[in-house]
Amino acid sequence: MMLEIKNLHVKLEEEDKVILKGVDLSVESGKVHAIMGPNGSGKSTLSYVLSGKDGYEVTEGSAALEGEDLLELEPEERAAAGLFLAFQYPVEIPGVGNMTFLRTALNGQRKARGEEELNAAQFLKLVRETAKSLKISDDMLKRPVNVGFSGGEKKRNEILQMAVLQPKMCIMDETDSGLDVDAMKLVADGVNALRDAGRGFLVITHYQRLLDHIKPDVVHIMADGRIVKTGGPELALEVEQNGYTDILAEVA
Amino acid sequence: MGLPEVKADGAEALLARHPAPTKGARWAEEMREKAVASLRAMGAPVGRDEYWKYTDPRPLTADTAEAAVLKVDEAPVFGEVDRLKLVFVDGIFDPAQSDDLALSGVEIEHLSDALATDIHWAKDVFGVLEARGQDPVPRPMAALNTAVASVGVAIRVTGKAAKPISLRYLHENPTSDAVIHHVIKVEEGAEVTLLENGPAAARFNKCMEVEVADRATFHHVRAQGRDHERLAATHMFTRLGTESVFKSFTLTVNGVLTRNEAVIEFTGDDAQAHIAGASAGDGAFHHDDTVFITHDAVNCESRQVFKKVLRNGAKGAFQGKILVKAGAQKTDGYQISQGLMLDDDSQFLAKPELEIYADDVACSHGSTVGAVDEDALFYLTSRGVPRVDAQGMLVLAFIDEAIQEIEDAALADEIRERLGAWLERHRAV
Ligand SMILES: Nc1ncnc2c1ncn2[C@@H]1O[C@H](COP(=O)(O)OP(=O)(O)OP(=O)(O)O)[C@@H](O)[C@H]1O
Ligand SMILES: [Mg+2]
Numbered sequence: 001m002m003l004e005i006k007n008l009h010v011k012l013e014e015e016d017k018v019i020l021k022g023v024d025l026s027v028e029s030g031k032v033h034a035i036m037g038p039n040g041s042g043k044s045t046l047s048y049v050l051s052g053k054d055g056y057e058v059t060e061g062s063a064a065l066e067g068e069d070l071l072e073l074e075p076e077e078r079a080a081a082g083l084f085l086a087f088q089y090p091v092e093i094p095g096v097g098n099m100t101f102l103r104t105a106l107n108g109q110r111k112a113r114g115e116e117e118l119n120a121a122q123f124l125k126l127v128r129e130t131a132k133s134l135k136i137s138d139d140m141l142k143r144p145v146n147v148g149f150s151g152g153e154k155k156r157n158e159i160l161q162m163a164v165l166q167p168k169m170c171i172m173d174e175t176d177s178g179l180d181v182d183a184m185k186l187v188a189d190g191v192n193a194l195r196d197a198g199r200g201f202l203v204i205t206h207y208q209r210l211l212d213h214i215k216p217d218v219v220h221i222m223a224d225g226r227i228v229k230t231g232g233p234e235l236a237l238e239v240e241q242n243g244y245t246d247i248l249a250e251v252a
Numbered sequence: 253m254g255l256p257e258v259k260a261d262g263a264e265a266l267l268a269r270h271p272a273p274t275k276g277a278r279w280a281e282e283m284r285e286k287a288v289a290s291l292r293a294m295g296a297p298v299g300r301d302e303y304w305k306y307t308d309p310r311p312l313t314a315d316t317a318e319a320a321v322l323k324v325d326e327a328p329v330f331g332e333v334d335r336l337k338l339v340f341v342d343g344i345f346d347p348a349q350s351d352d353l354a355l356s357g358v359e360i361e362h363l364s365d366a367l368a369t370d371i372h373w374a375k376d377v378f379g380v381l382e383a384r385g386q387d388p389v390p391r392p393m394a395a396l397n398t399a400v401a402s403v404g405v406a407i408r409v410t411g412k413a414a415k416p417i418s419l420r421y422l423h424e425n426p427t428s429d430a431v432i433h434h435v436i437k438v439e440e441g442a443e444v445t446l447l448e449n450g451p452a453a454a455r456f457n458k459c460m461e462v463e464v465a466d467r468a469t470f471h472h473v474r475a476q477g478r479d480h481e482r483l484a485a486t487h488m489f490t491r492l493g494t495e496s497v498f499k500s501f502t503l504t505v506n507g508v509l510t511r512n513e514a515v516i517e518f519t520g521d522d523a524q525a526h527i528a529g530a531s532a533g534d535g536a537f538h539h540d541d542t543v544f545i546t547h548d549a550v551n552c553e554s555r556q557v558f559k560k561v562l563r564n565g566a567k568g569a570f571q572g573k574i575l576v577k578a579g580a581q582k583t584d585g586y587q588i589s590q591g592l593m594l595d596d597d598s599q600f601l602a603k604p605e606l607e608i609y610a611d612d613v614a615c616s617h618g619s620t621v622g623a624v625d626e627d628a629l630f631y632l633t634s635r636g637v638p639r640v641d642a643q644g645m646l647v648l649a650f651i652d653e654a655i656q657e658i659e660d661a662a663l664a665d666e667i668r669e670r671l672g673a674w675l676e677r678h679r680a681v
Contacts, residue, residue, distance in 0.1 A: 051634045054626065079636035091631040095649025101632065104645070109636035144649075145631075161635060 001066070002200035003027040003050075003169050008061035010042075010049050010225075019045045021225035022061065027169070027200040034203045034211055036239050037222035043204045044088050046222075047173045051085040052078050065169055079105070080112035082168030086158035086175045088204075093145040098157070101145050102127065102164055109165065130163045134190055151178035159190045170194070171202045176210035188213030208240040221247055259295025262313055263392065266296055269315055270400040270431060276367035283379035287398035290383065294390035303389050306569035306601045307540040311509050312393060312485050317429040317455035320481040320508075328420065329449045329475040329503075329670060333663070335418040336360075342423060342453050343403055343430020349422075357411035358444065363433055366406035374406045377435045381461040381489035385515035389544065394487040394513070397459035401433035409442040409468070416445040421452030423482060428453040434460045438468040440493075445660070446470070451477030451507065456484040466493040466520055472500040473663050475670065476507060481536075483509045492552075494520030501658045503667050504531040504539055505674045511540040518545075518552040518580070528557040528657035532647075532671060533566030533598075534678040540569040541589070547575065547610075551582040558589040559654045561647050562598035563678065573605040576613050585615035592650050593623055594643075644675045 003026065010020035019042050027033045035043055049056050050063055052075035063070045065081055073081065093101070107117040118126065131141055134156050146154050155175050162170055172191070176184055191201070191214050203214060211219075211233065219235040220227045223244065228251045229235065239247070267288060275281065297309035311318060338360075339349035345362065353360040366374040379398045385391060407417065419434070430453035438444055442465070452458070464470045476484060484507060492498055504510050516525050531539045545554045560568035570589035591600025602619040624646050632642035648671060655671075658664040 053630050053634075074639065075630060075633040076636050076638050076642075079634060085634055087631070091627050093625075093628045093631065093646070093649065095652045096628075096632075096645050101635070101637070101645070104641060105632070105635035105637045108638050108641065112636070112638075165635065 001026050002029045003063070003065055003202065005063045006061050008046070008049070008063060009059045010045060010056050011059055013055050013057045019225055020049070023225070023227055025220060025227055027202055029200055030197040031217040032195065032201040032203060032214060033218045033220060034205060034216040034236060035220045035222050036205060036236060038244050041222045042225040043222055044173055047085050047171045047204065050171060051075055051083060076108060077112065079165070079167070080109045084162050084165060084167030084170050086155075086162055086170070086172040088173040088177070090146050090154040090158055092147045094147050096145050098141050098143055098145050099127065102161060105161070106165060127164055131160055134160050134163070134186055136160055152180060152183045155179055156183060156187060159187050163190055163194060166194075168198065169200045169202070171204070173204045174206065176205055176207060184210060185213060208236050211236050223248055255293070255295050258298055260292070262296025262298065263291050265315060266313060266392070266396050267291065267399065269429070273400055273402040274364045274368070276364070277370045277372070279375045280367035280378065284399050286383065287379055287395045290386060291392055291395040291399060294386070294392050294395065297392050303542070303571070306571070307509070307511055307538060311483050312455070312511070317427050317453070317483065319426045320423070320454035320483070322423060322426060323480065326673060329666060330418055330447050333416060333418065333447065335416045335447060337418045337420060338405060339420045339422060340403065340432060340452065342425045342428035343432055343456070345403060355417065356414040357409060357442070358413045358417065359408040359410065360417070361406045363404035363406050363435065364402045366435070373408055373437055374435045377437055377461050377463050381463065381491055382459060382487070384491070384517065385487070385489045385544070391487060391513060393457055393485045394459050394489070397431055397433055397457050397487065401431045401459065403431070404433040404435070407434065407436045407444070409436070409438040409444040411442055413444040416447050418447040418449070421448070421450035421456070423451040423453050423477070423480065426454060429455045431457045433458070436460065436462045436470070438462070438464045438470050440465045441467045443469040444471070446472045448472070448474040449476070451480040451482040452484065454482055456482065456486070458484070458486040460488045462488065462490045462498070464490065464492050464496040464498050467495045468493065469497040470499070471659055473658055473660070473667070474500070474502045475667070476502060476504045476510060480507055482507045485511045486513065488514045490514070490516045490525070492516065492518050492520060492523040492525060494522060496520065496523045498523075498525040499657060499659055500527045501654065501667070502529040503670060504529065505670070506533065506537055508536045509538045511542065513542040514544070516545045516554065518547050518549045518554070521550040521552065523549065523552045525553070526555040526557075526657045528654040530559050530651045530654040530667070530671065531568065532561040532674050532678070533563070533568065535564040535566060537562070537566035539567070541572070543572040545574050545585070546577065547580040547583045547585065548577045549580060552580070553584040554586070555657070556587040556589070557654045557657055559592070559651045560590070560600055561592045561594065561651065562600060563594035565597040567598065568600040570602040570604070570619070572603070572617070573607065574615055574617070576608040576610050576615065578609040580610045581612040583610060583613040583615065585613070587617035588653070589619045590650070591621040592647060593621065640679050644672065647675060648672060
């Protein structure tokens with residue numbers, strides 16, 4: 001199993017607020033899973049906890065990547081193990097160049113895995129090619145990380161990082177929000193190009209639009225900190241048409 | 253007269269602890285006498301003084317310098333720069349390690365020679381700018397410097413200096429107590445870059461007076477010593493003519509106590525002064541930037557950018573004032589001072605001040621103190637950047653606004669490297 005989450009309970013570290021109340025979810029290698037669910041149901045929290053953000057406390061349950069306990073690892077170790085999160089709100093980092101950042105990240109991962117680091121020329125070639133397919137300009141590459149990027153540019157930059165880092169398990173948190181129709185197509189093409197038997201995807205979204213391009217194998221509905229329903233692509237269509245009311249009533 | 257005894261006695265003690273300077277020409281001796289009188293009138297700095305609220309002056313005023321252990325674990329800065337190098341060891345000029353005092357576009361002399369000459373341009377600078385800078389806030393360590401200094405250089409720039417002038421201050425004697433005074437005049441339309449580096453002494457009192465004439469340019473980049481337990485009180489007094497450009501940057505990593513005062517006065521219109529500092533301190537480190545900028549001309553721009561990174565109980569202080577006199581219209585004054593605390597034990601104290609008597613001006617100041625941005629740190633680490641490297645990247649990013657004030661890209665990069673090396677040696681995780 002690529003990603004295996006069992007009975008995951010998470011509360012905020014600083015207060016007694018429970019956000020995830022027993023999440024069970026597994027993503028097989030080669031598959032694309034989607035998560036939909038009302039605002040505030042815990043989708044982003046799940047993605048943060050999986051990637052190791054501070055401020056959350058796991059009170060019960062487990063999460064493993066290819067059998068390795070994720071929750072024991074530091075964020076950079078999770079990245080080196082092959083986990084990637086495309087942020088719902090990518091962070092602006094003034095003063096840190098996009099290229100420097102990405103190269104340090106890639107080589108940091110390679111070093112951690114005992115692989116050879118890429119030199120400047122190899123890295124530049126790799127980024128240029130990938131950036132071109134995502135229509136990311138040289139100017140954007142040169143700027144500080146996400147600073148002055150439009151909403152859509154930030155999302156494309158997330159996919160650029162994903163394509164360069166080649167993770168095994170890609171979690172994408174509302175990567176479609178803020179994208180225009182053409183950009184959505186570019187992003188979907190980028191994701192589809194990465195699809196292969198050795199890679200899993202967990203795509204968090206509110207809309208069917210993205211799933212038209214990235215055809216999911218499995219769709220989950222999350223509500224109030226749990227996966228309340230799991231089905232095929234038709235589940236996303238149902239949400240698109242009827243919203244969550246019926247589904248939530250059915251599982252209540 | 254109500255000068256407290258401790259201040260009056262302190263002034264006498266300061267004067268007594270230094271040997272009499274090499275005798276100069278009459279004008280120079282008069283200037284020194286004035287400085288002595290001025291020091292006696294203002295008294296030695298004491299902790300109760302408002303201007304010394306953040307920095308304890310006692311290590312600077314004590315009779316002897318505390319021994320500073322010599323520990324060099326890095327190559328000196330600017331080593332690769334093509335420059336005219338002048339070396340001072342524990343406050344004494346060292347001809348053996350120095351280049352000849354000759355550079356196209358520049359006249360350089362020893363301070364003692366300039367002060368011994370009856371008719372000399374230095375008469376309009378030596379002690380003159382320092383004395384102007386004593387009002388409204390007294391700067392006793394600078395008055396002391398003028399009163400007792402014999403060592404230093406007198407630099408007159410008449411054209412475009414062929415290469416940077418580099419003043420290198422070595423420290424060999426663990427208890428040396430050095431006083432150095434430089435006078436610099438950049439003549440109309442002339443241009444020079446001055447580099448300074450090194451710890452200088454166990455205790456260093458340095459004063460530099462810089463007159464920048466109309467349309468002249470003065471660049472200054474300084475790196476104040478590497479890993480040393482040294483103390484330093486430095487002053488820079490600058491007067492700026494019409495359309496002149498002044499840019500000064502200081503890097504300070506370690507040294508147990510550093511107080512850098514800068515006094516800048518705009519006397520000609522359309523001039524520009526940028527003063528910036530980056531400091532990084534770990535443990536026993538106290539760093540004080542005290543700046544006073546007077547706008548007394550029209551359409552001048554001043555910028556102060558000070559960044560401090562502190563850990564393990566290190567302390568940073570900033571006192572910065574912009575005074576805009578009546579009639580100094582179209583003044584553009586900017587001031588930012590920021591402290592980045594790498595732990596909860598460190599401290600950054602700031603006192604930004606604006607005093608404005610003109611109505612058509614744009615002045616802003618800001619001061620912040622904070623920790624490394626956790627969201628940014630998470631973003632970087634979640635991509636696989638090791639936490640220490642991520643923190644290093646964010647620290648360098650924080651400081652970079654100050655480094656960007658350095659005009660020369662190669663010098664700026666060298667400063668960045670130095671900070672990177674400091675972070676390597678002082679990894680905080
Ligand atoms: N650090 C935090 N402090 C306080 N509340 C938090 C924090 N993190 C998450 N929450 C709360 O936890 C709940 C789940 O938030 P989360 O961001 O995971 O929802 P989501 O499903 O991603 O929503 P959306 O669809 O709007 O993105 C919300 O009620 C949110 O306010
Ligand atoms: Mg969310």
